[in-house]
Each structure stands twice: as structure tokens, then as C-alpha cells.
Amino acid sequence: MNRFHHSSAIYRTATSAALVLFSQAALAWGPHTEIAQAALTALGTGDGIYKQLGADTGVLAQYVWMADWRTQLLIRTDEVFYADDYLLFPKAKTHSQHICPEVKQTYAPFFRRALQALRTESPRNAARWIGSLLHFTTDTGSPPHAAGFLGAAHSKMENWVDAKLIHLPEYQPQLLGEDDSAAEAGFLARMDGLIEFSKERAARCRADVDADRREPVEPVVLESALETARVTADLLHTLGVLAARPASGASLSGTVALQKNNHPSLDRLPAKVVLLGTDFSTLTAPDGSFAFRHLPEGDYKLVALAPGATSAPMAVSLRSGGFIVPQLALSAAASGNLLRNGDFLLQWSGADALDHWSMKTPPGKLAAKTSVRDWDGEWLPLEKGVSYRLEAHWKKSAPQAESPLVFVRLKPAASGPAVPTETEPLNAPSDHITLNGTQEAAWAQVCIRAAQAPQEVLESVQFRREN
Numbered sequence: 001m002n003r004f005h006h007s008s009a010i011y012r013t014a015t016s017a018a019l020v021l022f023s024q025a026a027l028a029w030g031p032h033t034e035i036a037q038a039a040l041t042a043l044g045t046g047d048g049i050y051k052q053l054g055a056d057t058g059v060l061a062q063y064v065w066m067a068d069w070r071t072q073l074l075i076r077t078d079e080v081f082y083a084d085d086y087l088l089f090p091k092a093k094t095h096s097q098h099i100c101p102e103v104k105q106t107y108a109p110f111f112r113r114a115l116q117a118l119r120t121e122s123p124r125n126a127a128r129w130i131g132s133l134l135h136f137t138t139d140t141g142s143p144p145h146a147a148g149f150l151g152a153a154h155s156k157m158e159n160w161v162d163a164k165l166i167h168l169p170e171y172q173p174q175l176l177g178e179d180d181s182a183a184e185a186g187f188l189a190r191m192d193g194l195i196e197f198s199k200e201r202a203a204r205c206r207a208d209v210d211a212d213r214r215e216p217v218e219p220v221v222l223e224s225a226l227e228t229a230r231v232t233a234d235l236l237h238t239l240g241v242l243a244a245r246p247a248s249g250a251s252l253s254g255t256v257a258l259q260k261n262n263h264p265s266l267d268r269l270p271a272k273v274v275l276l277g278t279d280f281s282t283l284t285a286p287d288g289s290f291a292f293r294h295l296p297e298g299d300y301k302l303v304a305l306a307p308g309a310t311s312a313p314m315a316v317s318l319r320s321g322g323f324i325v326p327q328l329a330l331s332a333a334a335s336g337n338l339l340r341n342g343d344f345l346l347q348w349s350g351a352d353a354l355d356h357w358s359m360k361t362p363p364g365k366l367a368a369k370t371s372v373r374d375w376d377g378e379w380l381p382l383e384k385g386v387s388y389r390l391e392a393h394w395k396k397s398a399p400q401a402e403s404p405l406v407f408v409r410l411k412p413a414a415s416g417p418a419v420p421t422e423t424e425p426l427n428a429p430s431d432h433i434t435l436n437g438t439q440e441a442a443w444a445q446v447c448i449r450a451a452q453a454p455q456e457v458l459e460s461v462q463f464r465r466e467n
């Protein structure tokens, strides 16, 4: 089924890019959960962050992994969501590396976004945004991440630590600033301090790591883990204090009615609601309801989006008090298509970005040699024994010079070492292929490979159950 029909110059590099991505994911500091838990325990249930998040506070110890789940669909007993809905937004259009110096560019936008979520969204949504911020924060404290050290010993250096020893008895969390701006500056300064702290530890244990001597390394890495937990406690305490301050603004709420697509996990995926031209976004609750609080008064354009359907922008004029949106029905447009933004209508995160499609530039010199880019859709779980149909609806005027392709990548598990295989590609004017969900093809990602933006060559791409 997975025949390789590629003449395109970037085919081989797409495969090696997948390998690079995987090895990046393998650079994971083990004790994220223990660090977050130590910070929460140090804060105690009387802290403001517990008042803000309620029952969702404890989930931070899992959501602290958020940024390592990028591009993944999380399927749990009580929730289904794409991690990218909490990692990509207008102020962070692409994923960042979790290592210094690049990770530093995440601090300010994710601090602001987490604070915004606490003030305007449900506790569950806020906890997920805080999870992203905590991931970047805690990864930074890992000695090789602080030192920008990617060598062979990276993984040993950051995982030679006994996570059971990460506790902060007696720690008094510090407020990083009295208002949003002061707290952001205080957080950035605290992170600079953490980087210096862990860089020094990286240098101190480097020779022992290289010589494979674990014993003297462990207490040094533990110092970094404990300092990271202190920073995490300060950060959570500060978010709780700032979010408790009285806020003005208007509320906006409503319900999105979704048509089910006969897919066990994607039918549980909430709709996403965004306000165009702003950083405001949220996911609906399982019953389809959404609510924003404390939005600045003004005129907004609201768009709701789900697999197979994007609503037309709705003008909303917010004045003090509340505004209830009449029920938004996405069902009329729903076509069984499992892709989000398959008709390329939504560019909330920026005019140069396409929501729910991520553009991959070929690495190195190849990027300059070709204007062909891969636009990767979101990974979709397939059911074994079910047949699926990929349809490309080409534009009449689609340029043929560097003939654009649409194909599907397939892999056996949501994460892991398997290099995805690829189906044969669709070239204009061919319009569909079918494939089956199997053990090996348990996850599918539609990829558009073109020299133009997808919306210039395609009306839409659809991926649905065949029957």
C-alpha cells in the first residue's frame, strides 16, 4: 500500500527531518512531573493558584509535558485535544526548541498567554496553557538545556538524577512582580538566574558525565532540579496572585453544535473558538459550551472550528456586561472530513501561517535551492479495518510548473521511533486515493508538498471514512 513515488527534491530530507524531530523529543528531562509536583506541594492548597484552577491544579504535574506533545492528539478518559492548541498562537506561530538560547523566546509570550487564560478561560483551558509555560520553564533548568549542550552526553547529564529527592520543604515562594509588566520582567530575570545556575552545574559535572561516572553527577543535577522547582513555585504563586486581582471587561459565551463524524476519538474533540486578530482562543467544554470572561470591550470577529467545518466570522460588539452568542452550528458544513481547516479558511495565528497546518522548510542549503515546502496537517488516529478516502480538490488555476502533491504519512504509534511511511501522492488532476487503518497505519497525517501556499493550489483537502 505504501508505495514510494517521489521525484520531489525534498523527499529524502523530509524523512531525515522526521528523524531530527524524534531525536529532539528524546532529549527529555525525566523529572518534569516531580519538579511541578514539588512546586505545588511547596505552595500548598491555600495558594492562589489552587483557588484559580480548583480540581484542575493537580493536572499541572501532567500538563508540564505539554510542549513535548507537540503535533500530538491527546486521548484520555476525560479529554481529547491537540497539544498544538496550547502551543501555537499569534505570538508563537511556530514551535521553538526547548534548549538555550532558543527556548528563551517562549518565556514572555507564554507567561502572558497563561495569565490571559487564567483571567478569560475555563480552569481546564488555563491549566493547559500553564502546562506549556511550565514545560519551557522546567526544561530550561536542565543543565544541558541551560548550557545549550546537544552532544552525546546530553541525555545522561539530564537524567542522572533521583527524582524521588525533588522536594522543597520550607520553601517560601516569591512574588515575581506586583503587576503584569513587573511580573514578566521578574520572571525573565528569574529565568536568567536559573540559566546561570544550571550552566554552572553543567560545566561542573561535564567531565564525570563524559567519563561515565554517575555517582558524583547525581547531586549536581539534583541542585538544578531543586532550583527549577523553586522557580516553578515562584511562577505559579505569581500567576495565582495576579489572576486574583479584580478585572474588568465583558464576557462572551455560547455553544457550538457539532455533527459527529463516526470517529471514536475525534468525535470527542472540542471545537476551537478564536477571536480573529487577537490572542484570544479557547476550546469548548464537552457539552459544546464556551465562555470568555474579562475581555476588553471592543468589536471582535469570532470563528469556531472543528474537524471538517469552520464557521463564517461572526461580528460581536462587546460592551461592559455580557454577550451571549446564539448557538453556532458547525454541522451544516460538516462533511465527514476529519481534518481541521481542510478548506484553508482560517489564518488566526497570522497572515503568513495557516492554522492546523505547519510548514516545514527543508534543512540546510536545500531550503534555498527549492521553493517546495511541506505543509503538514494534524495527526489523525485511524481505526483498524476501516477504509479512508483522501480527496484533493484542486484549483482550476493550479500552477503546474512544480507540480504540487498531496499524500498521507502513516505510522504505527502516536510517538516513538518509527519513521512514517508515505502513500502514493495525488497530483492534479487526480483527486483521490483510499487506504486502510492497520496496525502499521494507526496514525495518518495529510501532507501537501507545494511551491505555493496550499490555498493557492487547492480549494480543499478532505480525509474521511469511506463508508
Ligand SMILES: [Zn+2]
Residues within 6 Å of the ligand: 027, 028, 029, 067, 068, 098, 135, 139
Ligand atoms: Zn522539552
